[in-house]
Amino acid sequence: MEGTDQHVAIACYYTRYRPKNQSAFHSSPAVFHGPDPLIHVRVARCYRRRSRAGASDHHAALLRHLLVLQAFSTEWHLRQLRLSLPQPRSSRAVAQLRLVDSQLEHLEVESAAWMTDLEWLQLQLPPPLTPIPSPASGSQGAARQCESAPAPVPSAAQQHAAVPPPAPLAAPQQLGLKLTCLALRGCRALRSAALAPLQVLAPTLRVLDLSGAELLNDECAGVLVSLAALQVLNLNYTSVGDPTLEALTYGARALGWARRYGAPAPAGAAAWPELCIHRWHLASTRVTAAGVALLAATRSMSFLDVRGVGVPRAALRPLESRFSLTLVQGAVLACSNGLAAALLNHPTLLACGCSPTDVAALGPRASAASITRARRLEQMQRRGRAGQSDNLADVPSRSHAALFLHFKRPVMITEGKMQYLYDERGRRYLDAFAGIVTVSVGHCHPVVNEAIIRQTQLLQHTTTIYLNHQVAEYAKELADRMPGNLKVVYFVNSGSEANDMALMLARLYTGNWDVVCLRNAYHGMSIGTMGTCGQHTWKQPMPQGFGYHHALNPDPYRGAFGDDGPRYAADVADLISSATPGKVAGFVAETIQGVGGAQPLATGYLPAVYKMVREAGGVCIADEVQTGFGRTGSHYWGFQHQGVLPDIVTMAKGIGNGLPLAAVVTTPEIAAAMAGRLHFNTYGGNPVCSAGGRAVLRVVDQEQRQAHCAQIGAHLLTRLRALAAKHDIIGDVRGSGLMLGVEMVKDRTTKEAAKAETATVMESMKDMGVLMGKGGLHGNVFRIKPPMCFSRQDADFLVDVMDTALARL
Template sequence: MDASAPTVSDVDWSTDAIIERRDRYYAASQRAFVPYEKPLILKEGKGQYVWDELGNKLIDLLGMNLCISVGHAHPKIIAAVQRQVETLTHCTTMFHHPVPAHFAEELAATMPKGHDWVVHFTNSGTEAIDLALMMARTATGNADIVALRNSYHGATFGAQSVTGIANFRHPVGLLNHISFAAEPNQYRGAFGEGIDPYLQDLRDTIAYTTGGSLAAGLIEPVQGYGGIIPMPPGYLSQAFEIIREAGGLCIVDEVQSGFCKTGENMWGFESDGVVPDIVVMAKGIGNGIPLGAVVARKEVAEPMAGKFLFHTYGANPVACAAGRAVLEVIEEEDLLTNARVVGAALKQRLLELKDKYPLIGDVRGKGFMLAIELVKDRVTKEPATEATARIFEKTRENGLVVSKSGNYKNVLRMVPPLCLSMDDVDDVAESMDKSLSQGGA
């Protein structure tokens, strides 16, 4: 080996070198997902804050795509991971280890009572979606699946196939037997406000675009990448009835809305009092440590026992140790209440900005799932895509990390770690105000 070659402990933190090395060695498919004109390079995180390579501090209102649930570098998560790494880094699912089994028990305990829940750990939420689709088709013997427009469920062949946003669907042949019903978007939905027309569209979608017998219906309680679109009260419960009448199972995608993100319950589906058949979770489950899971009613999961299916690192004990610690931190620090109270205060400040800037067409969301939708005209609701891009760049300059989302890329999405505090609300609101003004709002 060349004595002058860098070792694994050497990291070049110079800005130009980081950008050049990534551009040189990343595949095109991984280079493409860069939202800022100048790449954001992150070096450190603590709680709800991150610092770039030049030492600039930013409030992380994205939670690294919602993966940081209880805060960057949380000491309890660090300790749990260190303890497990020091004893056993990995245990294949062919063998037994108590940590994943404990975590499965603890996740099952968060589900609605009166049912026998089981868990299959995956490496990511996208893999969990693929497994949920396979599980539903195996359990029912049916092929057709209905998802919603404006949805996001992942990037693999299977997950892309049930994603209803063009930006995330590659021009390749995806899975068949997938249909889409209109999402009950109360701001710019196809049928306006209310839920009855959307429920009828779900019925019509089943009647006209499927064989009549469903494997499943797949719904996010709050559409995340679609621009923070909460399912209106009553929609989930009635949609579940329609799906089950067609023989389908009800799958909820809690990858973004789970783990107290809405500030109302541990899981988004609980707000409508429903009991799903399959729950998909990931992102915040491990506070940034790669992990996903499918939690299903046992009778739904059992038909897959005929052939084994595994995900190489799915039940990794280090990741599951982090997951167990996440559940403990949520409980000990009462982060559900924090998301509800601080989220409400932040939403109020965003509503005040709506009164100030006509460019803001809508402020919506709950807890720490919030969004500002920007439009050229409040009557026509024409998306202000170019203005959103300008303002998005200004938010970074003014110390915020947010997301530019929605099918038209005209939504500023805020999904911070659960530890964002009341002390941060003024800073966020003032930085957003400044960004809107500087961006020409």
């Protein structure tokens, strides 16, 4: 039993996160691609049990825990770790831990009141740093300089005499540590001198939480100034004061003074970085109104907490005005009430993207009243009323906001790289939804970025009243990739605009009004395209369906005729003969319905329908907003799967890899129908978007993304179908290339939608590092449509995480 007691805490988390298929994690540590789960290890419970029993070998017990954890970390290559440690008589056990390696990015340590140094981090110490003297030391302080200097920053002589610049950093040791987030909470014995090793983390550290370190004073300012990448700083319940704020803002004040007076910056100012800290936690510190006033020189600010400091309301007004912040609880400034509610109700929260409606899930400190208040404040913010009323009784209890968040506990995404996204804490996620199928070649692809930056430096905008080579060459390159006589290109800004124009072209060219579309379809949210949508969830209660007729959806999974396309097509002929004058303007459809749940059309459906529509005088419109540019693998365009040639093709989303860019491509004959009137689009096909779109075309060709989608998509389909054989809740796996759908049902016979279970699994996968999308009329279909740089290892990781999440239901 002794061994069981010692290892139960670690073993339970090991079992919880260990995937069924180990190949994705252990094939080769050097090529591990999947995002890592957040491992939260608590050894305090087991340790304290032994301490209460009076065991004399409590250090040995703790050390055994940590050694198991060390092996655990080595095997899993952890990027995120949270430790909650008890208080031993000394830290010699922890000092033997070699947990921090080049893989770790996020480290949180709690309940470590015994910690006096950071040697256990195994950081190579930089050269000694001369501390900034505190006001009580008797030396000339920074605050005294500001009083005597007429300029916003001290003179060069005063600067060198009073605030020495940060010392040069030593090169990190061979481990190549890249911590982006470090939290050392409740380390009451930690002194300023012990922070010197943190300078090694200067290039990467963005979040630093030292709350509760009561012995930290202004001597730590030199170390903090050296952390040039810092964005979030928590010094709550420490002994820092105004000299620390003066040091942290000196770089910004020096540059501001130089810009304001058109003079060079003071000598030596180059040694002081302009820090980009935007979240300041200074509750119960020794800062005064004078120190808080210095924060106005910073670049940006999203949150400031000076509760328990005694700063008057008047001292906060300049910051409130400069950064457009809202005052909360008399001593807190925040960019939104939602952010304030989340951070104040859970002080240890490092993420600033959590919805205030989910404060209850963040920790036990959130009361029912605070949750209700946070929800109502969020409703105010969404309706554009944030800050207009302090009376929560004025806020409706039920939100009528049309916008929605994707998860119950939302994530705040701040960075992206290829198929990965990062939140404000630096945690990495595998993106399996590509910004709703918009990021085609990868987040921040260097080729696309370079093209955008280069064009931005030359010319951003002209409109189509002038000629521009980027727009013309892009139109030609796009038309060259189209089959048949689809040679005229018109650029717009979104898929809704593109489909709007396609419908207008069809009606102008044919002289007819009625349009046939499909149930379960989605073509946009404008007043013109809303009528084409075949789901009530996307229709506002207003006139929007005149002239649109919805045919039976050729759904091979739920449809009455299975995969028999011509039998579904007979409904189109019936619609034309019974619901229209016998003549139609056109027919519009996606080859694989995107919002409808990655639903391919039944085999042979489009050839039969295209023939009927053309016989009725209409044109055929292919919506390639999601299926285009090789995503489906076997073909460059989705309509090619069914062997048809449309008259008009619309495209958006992946066309610009996230840029506001869309296009309509048609024949010269149909395009001529618009010549009778002027038509204009201010931003359509602007030079910057055109340059980015051309770069996307080059990347798709050079990196052979179409073939890559076919290969990875086939592997992913195989693994997902194997997963369906294991879990009865999976009713159908479908799609092509990297446009796949997994439909969840409560019963495979009745096919009742498992809506709640889908949301639960998606939330669980998010917590394990995979961001999924969902769709379908009932929201029970996983939409797997990642960036087209998605790798085989990513596919394996996604399936392993889904397997784990499904097993928890």
